[in-house]
Amino acid sequence: MNGSRDTFSRNCARALLNYSACAYNPATVIALDVITYTLHTYKNRLASTPAKTYRNLLATLELGDCRLDLLINLLDNMGLLKLFPDCVSCFYELYKTHHGVATCSIRSSHILSHTQKTVFYNFLHRATEKKIIYTCATNKGLIAGVRIDSEIFLWEQSIARQLRAIAQLQ
Amino acid sequence: MGMEIFFALINFAILVAVLGYVFMRSVLPGFAKELADILRQRFSWRRDSEQLNAKLQELTKLGGSQERTYQTLEQKVALWHQNLEKHHLQQHQDYCALNVSVHDRRQRQCAIFDAHKLSARILPHALAEAQLELYTYYQLENHGAEYINELVTLVEKRP
Numbered sequence: 001m002n003g004s005r006d007t008f009s010r011n012c013a014r015a016l017l018n019y020s021a022c023a024y025n026p027a028t029v030i031a032l033d034v035i036t037y038t039l040h041t042y043k044n045r046l047a048s049t050p051a052k053t054y055r056n057l058l059a060t061l062e063l064g065d066c067r068l069d070l071l072i073n074l075l076d077n078m079g080l081l082k083l084f085p086d087c088v089s090c091f092y093e094l095y096k097t098h099h100g101v102a103t104c105s106i107r108s109s110h111i112l113s114h115t116q117k118t119v120f121y122n123f124l125h126r127a128t129e130k131k132i133i134y135t136c137a138t139n140k141g142l143i144a145g146v147r148i149d150s151e152i153f154l155w156e157q158s159i160a161r162q163l164r165a166i167a168q169l170q
Numbered sequence: 171m172g173m174e175i176f177f178a179l180i181n182f183a184i185l186v187a188v189l190g191y192v193f194m195r196s197v198l199p200g201f202a203k204e205l206a207d208i209l210r211q212r213f214s215w216r217r218d219s220e221q222l223n224a225k226l227q228e229l230t231k232l233g234g235s236q237e238r239t240y241q242t243l244e245q246k247v248a249l250w251h252q253n254l255e256k257h258h259l260q261q262h263q264d265y266c267a268l269n270v271s272v273h274d275r276r277q278r279q280c281a282i283f284d285a286h287k288l289s290a291r292i293l294p295h296a297l298a299e300a301q302l303e304l305y306t307y308y309q310l311e312n313h314g315a316e317y318i319n320e321l322v323t324l325v326e327k328r329p
Binding site (some may be wrong): 166 | 213272293294297300304305308309313314315317319320322324325326328
């Protein structure tokens, strides 16, 4: 059952991406990231959400280019609106693959300047050969250093990592 | 005189003939039979004796063979005893070696275990102390920015 649901969601997402031909836009990537995260976090609570709420959410995030409203209409007509979070998730993955986009989070012990962020952006771009959409945050647990993680890789150069390595030598 | 002698001789001859006839008719067959018996008996004894001799020879041969078998067996038993002793000796040596090895290993394990116990006690404490010191140095004394600058320089230089 889960397999068929996944296949259905993936097929819907692929069809929508082909139909809408949604162009690359960093703001769209961020909006899709936000909506995917929100829908997955509150997936259980959103089980009986009406289509209107989803439309409002799309309008708030300005995701008109992606024509996700068509997906909402289709699923609403079929009575499968509960599959919307899965479809959006698949759409986001396909969108990233289609446009060669990688999202990652850069966590540093101290706030990074714009120049430093650019250096890390270039480093990530060289390493992945993809367009990078990143979010920055500070994490004092690193003591000093930077940790970059995404779906495909993890890079960390920090004092906390060195301490962990020493602890693992035991 | 002459006639008397002649008749006496004739009488004697007749007597001898009668006696001979009687002897031949009654005594001689019994004697011959007895003789034949004796001879047969003697032959029988000889045959028995020959058979006995043959049997004795067979027995002697058998005895010799058995003696040889016994000697071979004895040699084998002696060899087996010798091998058994060697085996026991080897076993004992192996046991001693194993004992030494087990003892050594146990000592080594004890040493490692002691080291582990020591490090388990000391290392977390040292790590916690180091973490605290490093946190103070980089976060509270604001040396973290320098560290990140160095990191950025390194990343920039990476191909």
